[in-house]
Amino acid sequence: MGSPADCLYSSTHEWHRVQGDTLTLGITRFAVDALTDVTYVQIKPVGTTIAPGGGVGEVESVKTTSDVYCAAGGTITEVNQAVVADPSLLNKDPFANWLLKLKITARGGLDQCMKAADYDQKNPVG
């Protein structure tokens, strides 16, 4: 199953879904498979301003800890508390279980992000 076509993908394995000035951010299946079982998710609180390409939080697995970045800049408007409460949701479906929503103030590196087909070709799953 490929990555959703309506998202933009960074080389650091985040997906960005842009609808108007709202961006929804998550991490890809490739990222989740590399991490293995996700055991902890920490996202910066609502209201935090993020510079383009800046860190928005961290995900931890049994194996390792990894930073999460957002290509665009803006203000965090929502954090998915369901994923914070149960990080294993990311292993089940990383595209349905987003991490945060952001009000975009700067597109930053969004235009350098990959389309789904290019991302999947570069980062095959399984």
Next chain:
Amino acid sequence: MLKTPLYDFHVKNGGKMVDFAGWQMPMTYALGGQPGSTIDEHHQVRRSGGLFDVSHMGRVRFSGRHALKLLDRCCTRRLRDMNHGQCRYSLVCNEQGGVKDDVIVYRMDDDDFLVVVNASNRAKLLDHFKSQMAANNFSLKIDDQTESTTMVAVQGPKVVDYISQFSREIPGLKRYTFAVKNLLIVKLIVSRTGYTGEDGVEVILPAMMTGMAMKMIIKDMDFSKPDAIIKPAGLGARDTLRTEAGMPLYGHELGEDINALSCGVDFAIAIDKDQDERGEPYIGMEALKKTRDAGGPARVLMGLKLDGKRAARQGMKVLVAGQEAGVVTSGCPSPTLGYPIAMAFIDRAKAGEGATVEIDNGKERLGATVVKMPFYKKPK
């Protein structure tokens, strides 16, 4: 990149293959189309049974007149009093008392030993053994059998009972002993050893017989069934299991620059081996004696139980009363215990069992308590 004789087995069972010490090894298995999970594999081993390919580990045979003399010179533990059919855990040290590797020595016969070494240290240790053999004019044969044999570890509370259908002898083996079994035309070395904190066995067999032996052992077991007695388990689970069991790993708790007396494996260090009848010093013994006579190493390995949900990782600093007092060597969320655990070298003068410490992960400080290891002990 090297492939073990079980490579096709891994791929067939959805193994997520990674490079490990030059070998392609499974991190997890995606069984029945589900994404691979280290946590699931970990629980399977604690609850029932798991099968690990450990063929990447080095297997070196020492035979001939001076086999024991060479191993006695290289190993920190007494080997002379081993019976045939016994296994013994030992360290191999450098002259400074640092750890070159940890090994399991199998005594096959008076002058015949098999030594299992870490994959990442195989070439280094072969050089070490051969140069010691030459320097001392020892007469023996050193035969690296790693690539001509397969080694699997079958671990878990239900494993020995499962094996009893193939052999009446194996369930009777004591911990750290082995038997050589003939299975049709296959010769198996079966030892009651492991690296998970569970009961179980490790089996060494000729590489070319792997397919046949696997078919006989696992029969038509469906790994995708939740109640399968044994399921394959990858390197991820191997690491979390050994961490819970407080077992050291080379590159983490053991290393050339780490004094052997600091690693929590004093039972494997016969510091006065030369005082025995016919005893001789081994490489590193003099340095270790000096360390001991000076009161022991300043930093020793300790177990940590973390307060929150965040795990500590290798290289993070340990702070006592805000001051740096140690470094984390391994850490993970413990699947069995439900909280993060870690091992760390900590100044003995600054903290001991029950002390509260902090771990600096670069962004925040995590609270932790020094606890006794192992973190997990199998129920009796």
